[in-house]
Amino acid sequence: MSNHTKLIQEIEDYVSRRGIAETTFGRMAxxxxxxxxxLRKGGSLLVRTEERVRKFMAAPFEKKAAPPAKEPANA
Known part of the structure; x- marks a missing residue:
């Protein structure tokens, strides 16, 4: 299994456990x-980027709450 394939599998497992989209993961990590x-299309991966992504996955995850709903102006 290549490093890319292994990392992609780890990311898939991570986003599944955390309930976030892969695009959200990419932006955050x-x-x-x-x-x-x-990565899936064979893009290059710098060592420092892989380290940053792995560090992100190892850190405690805090999913930000959605902002409160706005009340209608004439309520």
């Missing part, structure tokens, strides 16, 4: 919404 898609 690598600063790129298309990170996972690019």
């Amino acid at each position: 690598a600063g790129d919404s298309y990170f996972v898609s690019r």
Whole structure:
């Protein structure tokens, strides 16, 4: 199993456990919404990017709550 394949599998497991989209993961972990898609297509991966992504997955996860719903102006 290649490093890319292994990392993609780990990311898939992570997003499944956390209930987040792969694009959200990419934005949060690598600063790129298309990170996972690019990996799947064989895109290159810098060592420092892989380290950053693995560090993100190892850290405690805090899913941000949705903002409160706005009340109608004439309520």
